[in-house]
Amino acid sequence: MDKKPCNSSSQDAEVRKGPWTMEEDLILINYIANHGEGVWNSLAKSAGLKRTGKSCRLRWLNYLRPDVRRGNITPEEQLLIMELHAKWGNRWSKIAKHLPGRTDNEIKNYWRTRIQKHIKQGDQSNSQGQSSEGTADQASTSQMGSSSTTGLDPMETTYPLCPTTASYPVTLVQPPDHPNVVPPPDSNQENYWSMEDLWSMQLLNE
DNA sequence: AAACGTCACAACCGCGTGGAG
DNA sequence: GCTCCACGCGGTTGTGACGTT
Numbered sequence: 001m002d003k004k005p006c007n008s009s010s011q012d013a014e015v016r017k018g019p020w021t022m023e024e025d026l027i028l029i030n031y032i033a034n035h036g037e038g039v040w041n042s043l044a045k046s047a048g049l050k051r052t053g054k055s056c057r058l059r060w061l062n063y064l065r066p067d068v069r070r071g072n073i074t075p076e077e078q079l080l081i082m083e084l085h086a087k088w089g090n091r092w093s094k095i096a097k098h099l100p101g102r103t104d105n106e107i108k109n110y111w112r113t114r115i116q117k118h119i120k121q122g123d124q125s126n127s128q129g130q131s132s133e134g135t136a137d138q139a140s141t142s143q144m145g146s147s148s149t150t151g152l153d154p155m156e157t158t159y160p161l162c163p164t165t166a167s168y169p170v171t172l173v174q175p176p177d178h179p180n181v182v183p184p185p186d187s188n189q190e191n192y193w194s195m196e197d198l199w200s201m202q203l204l205n206e
Numbered sequence: 207a208a209a210c211g212t213c214a215c216a217a218c219c220g221c222g223t224g225g226a227g
Numbered sequence: 228g229c230t231c232c233a234c235g236c237g238g239t240t241g242t243g244a245c246g247t248t
Contacts, residue, residue: 017218041233053233058217093236104236113214
């Protein structure tokens with residue numbers, strides 16, 4: 001991850017970008033727990049985060065919110081996503097409202113990485129050869145025509161899609177180099193913190 | 207075992223919209 | 228009515244993880 005150390009020390013006044021550290025997450029969680037969300041720009045300043053309000057908002061909505069549900073999109077959810085996408089197209093936030101706990105970003109990513117891929121594959125097998133490369137990518141914007149809702153076969157829709165992630169629906173975040181904090185024991189996940197960890201720490205801080 | 211390619215996801219960016227002053 | 232600001236949305240990019248050769 002850490003792209004560049006962000007040479008933060010020298011230019012602290014600057015806005016930080018890139019992956020969030022656990023410390024930043026904790027600060028944000030704490031601050032919102034005490035003051036509530038909203039007015040993100042001033043929130044970022046008041047909380048002492050060197051992030052834009054936009055970045056804070058995104059982090060909170062997509063990742064830190066307690067009610068956010070991650071991983072394991074169920075077959076039901078997948079069907080719903082496909083139905084709603086057929087109806088509304090790329091209105092991710094609208095679609096997300098019908099999937100409690102899911103974020104527009106997650107749904108968008110999910111669509112692009114899984115479903116769209118299969119649409120493409122389907123297209124290719126349908127129109128072997130004649131297909132124009134240019135159109136392949138338009139699958140996303142062109143609401144996938146009529147095939148969408150029902151046409152997009154259950155082949156994929158009936159099973160959990162990602163067996164690898166099935167084991168932990170819990171979000172993992174990277175810890176900072178923090179001598180005081182002991183990483184979760186064992187496992188190759190030792191470099192990561194779950195949201196549960198974060199929230200319990202947040203509670204302790206209170 | 208190493209190199210390479212692909213996948214999945216977090217985060218950023220730009221733009222449009224709505225409200226306050 | 229106009230301008231500015233904050234917010235929200237959708238598209239895109241960057242990067243680590245994982246799989247394949």
